[in-house]
Amino acid sequence: MKKLLFPFILLLVLIISACSNNNSSKDESDSVKEDKAKTITYQSENGPVEVPANPKRLVLLSGYTGNVLQLGVNVVGVDVWSKNNPTFKDELKDVAEVSDENIEKIIELEPDLIIGLSNIKNIDKLKKIAPTVTYTWGKLDYLTQHIEIGKLLNKEKEARAWVEDFKKRAEAAGEEIRAKIGEDATVTVIESYGKDLYVFGDNWARGTEILYQSMKLKMPEKVKEMALKDGYYALSAEVLPEYVGDYLIISKYQDADVSFQETETYKNIPAVKNGHVFEMRGEGASFSDPITLENQLEFIKKSFLGNN
Template sequence: MKKKLFLPFMLVLVLIISACSNGTTTSTEENAPTDEGNSDTITYESENGPVEVPADPQRVILLSGFTGNVLSLGVNVVGVDVWSKNSATFEQELKDVEEVSDESLEKILELEPDLIIGLSNINNIDKLNEIAPTVTFTWGQVDYLTQHIEIGKLLNKEAEAVAWVEDFQQRAEAAGEEIRAKIGEDATVTVIESYDKQLYVFGDNWARGTEILYQAMKLKMPEKVQEMALESGYYALSTEVLPEYAGDYIILSKYADADTAFQETETYKNIPAVKNNRVFELNGNGASFSDPITLESQLEFFIENFLGN
C-alpha cells in the first residue's frame, strides 16, 4: 500500500518542480536586460521631435545649404542643392557630387542616402523620410555658430563642432580688435549685394560676411542700415538712395553675371567709400552661406582687405 501511494506522490512532486522551473525561466526572460539602442544609430532631438539617424552617416544629401557644415566635419556628401553646387567655395569638394532638389525624388532614391538635411520649408518631407531619415532646421532660429553645433550633434560630431566654434570666435574677435584699432571704433561698414539687377543691404545675420563683421568683429553699421535691414535681415534699394546707406567702408558682394551698371553712375562714384578706395569686392557666388568653410574664407578676406596682411 505504501508503495502504491509513493509512486503517485513522486509523480506529483516531479510535476510541481517542473512547473516551478518553467515559471522561473519565464520570469528570467521577462526581466533580462534588453538591447534598448542600436549602436549603428543615435537619436537626434530635432525641432520636430526625436529622429533616429546614423551614428556614422556615409551618404548625406543636403537640400538647403549646410554643405560647408557637413564637409568641414569630414562627412561624405552625395547630393546638394543648386546654390551649393554653384558655390566657388565648394567647387573642388563637390565636383563629383550630384545636384538635387526636394522635387528630384527619383534621383535622391538612386543616390541611396542614409541621411537627408534641409530647411523646414522644403517640399515632400514625408516622401523624403521614406527614403532616409530627414532632419530640417528653421532658418534663423538659432545663430550661425549654434547652427553648426546642432549639425555637429546630428552627425555625432558635437565635440569637433564645438572646438571649431570656440577657435573661430577667438580668431574673429581678435581680428576685429585689430581692425577697429586701425579704422577707428566709430567707422561704419555696409554690406551691399548686386544680384539680378537689384541692390541689397544687409543686417547682421544674413551671410555675406555679416555675422563676422557685425557680431564677431563688432564693427558698426550705418544708422540707415540698422533702421531698414537689421530686423528683416536685408533691404532692397535703388542706386539713387545708396549713398544714404553707405558706410565708411563697403563690402560689395558681386555675382559674376550681376548687373553692375550702378557702379558707372556718378551717384555711386561720389560715395566717399568709393572715392577713398574703401570698397572690397567679395565673390557673391557662395557668399550666401554661413558655414565653417565659407566663414574661414571670409575671415581671411576681411583680414587681408582691412589690415593688408
C-alpha cells in the first residue's frame, strides 16, 4: 500500500509546486505591470502632465541632477555639465551623457521621465519618448525648486523635510558668522573662469543663496548696483577693488587665468591684505542642488568659523 501511495503523493507535490511557481511568476509580472501603469498628475508650469508615480529611469537634460540623486531616484542620462561635475563623479560613473539633440540615444535609454529647462530643443520629439517636464530657470528660488522636483517624483515629503532642516542649519550658521565678523561686514563672491571675472548677486549659485538669503550676510553696494538684478556681472581685474567687501570668496576653475591675483591692485585690496579670501573649486559650483548646497554650507562654515 505504501508503495502505491508514494508515487501519487510525489506527483501531487510536484503539481502543487508548479502551480505555486506559476502563480508567483504571474504575481511578479502583474506587479511590475501595475507599477509601470501607476501614474500621477503633476501640475507643471505648462499644465498638467501624467508622469510615473515611481519613476525609475530618468533623463536629465539641464541639471537638477543633485536634486534627483538626493531623492534617491535612478538616473540613466544626464547633460554634459552634470556628467563633468566632480560632485557627482561616483554617482554618474555609469550614466550616459546626452543632450536635447541626441534623440536616438535617449530612445535607447528607455527613460520613463525626462526633465529639462524650458528652452531645450526638440521638446515635441522628447514628449513622444517619455513624459517631459520643463522648468524656467530662476522662476523658483533654490529651495522651492527642490520641493517642486519632489512633487514631480512623488517625494514631496522627503524634499520638504530636507529643505526645512537645511534652512535651520544655514540660518543658525549665519547667526554664528555674523556674531563673529559683525552685522555690517560685507561679503563678495566672484568667479575666475577662463580669462573672465564675474561678480554675483544673491541667486546665482557659488554659495550666494546661502550667504545672502539664508545667512543674511551683506553684499557691497557696488555689487548690489551691478549684479543683483541680473544675478551676475562681468568685470575687469582693474575695477575689482570697487566690488570686494570685507570678505572675498573666489570660485576658481582649474584652467582659469588667475594672473590678476599677482597684481598690486589685487594684493592691496583690504580683504586680501587681511587674509579674508576663501577659494572654492569652480567646477560644480554653478549648481544649487541639495548635494552641492551641503558641500557649500560646510565650506562657508569652515571658511568663516574655522573648526568651531
